[in-house]
Amino acid sequence: MSGLAREALPPRAATATATTTAAPVPGARPGGTPDVALEVAHLSVDYIGGPEPLHAVDDVSLTLCRGEMLGLAGESGSGKSTLAYAITRLLRPPGQVTAGDVRYYPRSGAPVDVLGMSADELRQFRWAELSIVFQSAMNALNPVMPVRAQIDDVLRTHMPGLNRNDRAERIAALLGMVGIPAARSRAYPHELSGGMRQRVTIALALALEPEIIVMDEPTTALDVVIQRQILAEIGRLRAQLGFAVIFITHDLSLLIEMADTIAIMYAGRLAELAPAGELYRAPRHPYSRGLLDSFPALHGPQRSSEGIPGSPPDLRGLPPGCAFHPRCGWAFERCRQLVPPLTGQPLEEDSLDHQVACHLYGDAGPHPATLEVRPSHSDNAGHRDG
Numbered sequence: 556m557s558g559l560a561r562e563a564l565p566p567r568a569a570t571a572t573a574t575t576t577a578a579p580v581p582g583a584r585p586g587g588t589p590d591v592a593l594e595v596a597h598l599s600v601d602y603i604g605g606p607e608p609l610h611a612v613d614d615v616s617l618t619l620c621r622g623e624m625l626g627l628a629g630e631s632g633s634g635k636s637t638l639a640y641a642i643t644r645l646l647r648p649p650g651q652v653t654a655g656d657v658r659y660y661p662r663s664g665a666p667v668d669v670l671g672m673s674a675d676e677l678r679q680f681r682w683a684e685l686s687i688v689f690q691s692a693m694n695a696l697n698p699v700m701p702v703r704a705q706i707d708d709v710l711r712t713h714m715p716g717l718n719r720n721d722r723a724e725r726i727a728a729l730l731g732m733v734g735i736p737a738a739r740s741r742a743y744p745h746e747l748s749g750g751m752r753q754r755v756t757i758a759l760a761l762a763l764e765p766e767i768i769v770m771d772e773p774t775t776a777l778d779v780v781i782q783r784q785i786l787a788e789i790g791r792l793r794a795q796l797g798f799a800v801i802f803i804t805h806d807l808s809l810l811i812e813m814a815d816t817i818a819i820m821y822a823g824r825l826a827e828l829a830p831a832g833e834l835y836r837a838p839r840h841p842y843s844r845g846l847l848d849s850f851p852a853l854h855g856p857q858r859s860s861e862g863i864p865g866s867p868p869d870l871r872g873l874p875p876g877c878a879f880h881p882r883c884g885w886a887f888e889r890c891r892q893l894v895p896p897l898t899g900q901p902l903e904e905d906s907l908d909h910q911v912a913c914h915l916y917g918d919a920g921p922h923p924a925t926l927e928v929r930p931s932h933s934d935n936a937g938h939r940d941g
């Protein structure tokens with residue numbers, strides 16, 4: 556967890572808004588943001604192999620706009636990395652996309668069906684339109700090639716018009732952008748520090764100036780100081796080059812600082828999707844609240860951190876209804892029976908982009924004012940259905 560502190564939660568809105576007339580398409584931008592770069596619609600991924608398929612991602616819909624940073628947060632096993640691998644077509648058996656669409660919208664030309672691409676089309680698409688930064692730079696880089704040769708490989712393959720000198724200039728510029736001196740470009744990955752290796756993978760991801768970069772826990776393996784430096788660099792490069800980012804992390808505090816929009820995943824489904832500032836000020840889903848409550852407060856009176864009781868569920872045997880209900884202090888009867896859909900039911904101070912999958916915000920749930928009072932986790936039968 557980064558050092559970001561969080562103040563006590565603000566008071567909750569007491570009334571459901573009257574401006575919500577129709578439930579928006581889950582995960583879509585009801586406000587109508589025109590400049591969409593990537594659209595994920597009702598995507599489901601199973602791991603096949605055991606007696607029963609394991610539903611790692613279940614009916615997830617998201618949109619990513621140009622230049623936006625979309626953060627995906629959740630505990631281990633929430634499905635966030637599987638979702639990223641499915642979007643980037645890096646999913647390997649026994650993982651299998653069982654439903655849904657991934658559509659890329661280039662700046663010019665027709666939308667591209669990412670899941671339907673041939674191997675050749677995919678080779679053209681990756682790096683040029685969408686690239687990936689993995690958690691472990693050591694695994695992502697070729698250990699027996701100097702780093703400049705690895706970037707040169709990408710340039711030669713995708714930009715055949717560049718001559719040797721052009722490529723050398725571009726490699727120096729790319730490495731310079733991520734703070735690696737030209738003198739280190741002939742180093743092998745094992746000769747660089749962990750932070751420098753991760754910078755090389757970011758330079759590689761930027762080599763063809765893609766529209767989208769997927770970053771899968773890119774700083775998790777680094778110490779806090781280097782992590783801060785690299786995150787600042789990512790922010791600077793994004794402002795300079797305008798690419799969009801899907802940033803995956805278990806550390807919600809990072810996303811509160813960096814992301815424009817945050818999607819919280821739990822047990823393979825989206826629990827909440829909201830602008831980052833709004834999620835921080837007014838989280839709706841009890842799971843999001845639990846994650847945010849676990850930040851220590853730097854200011855104000857000391858308070859004890861309750862955290863979230865229990866552990867993430869085993870995806871092989873999810874509880875019926877809302878998968879979070881065994882850990883939820885607000886669970887009521889409906890929660891144990893029905894999976895809550897992700898819907899836009901914004902309260903008064905929410906934007907239209909705020910969506911949540913929780914029966915507390917449905918028509919038949921208890922009044923959201925009940926969230927003013929935090930029940931004991933041991934007493935999660937305190938609400939009546941309807």
Ligand code: SF4
Pocket residue numbers: 840841842877878879880881883884885886887890895912913914915
């Ligand atoms: Fe799930 Fe019910 Fe808790 Fe909402 S109140 S998170 S639906 S258990």
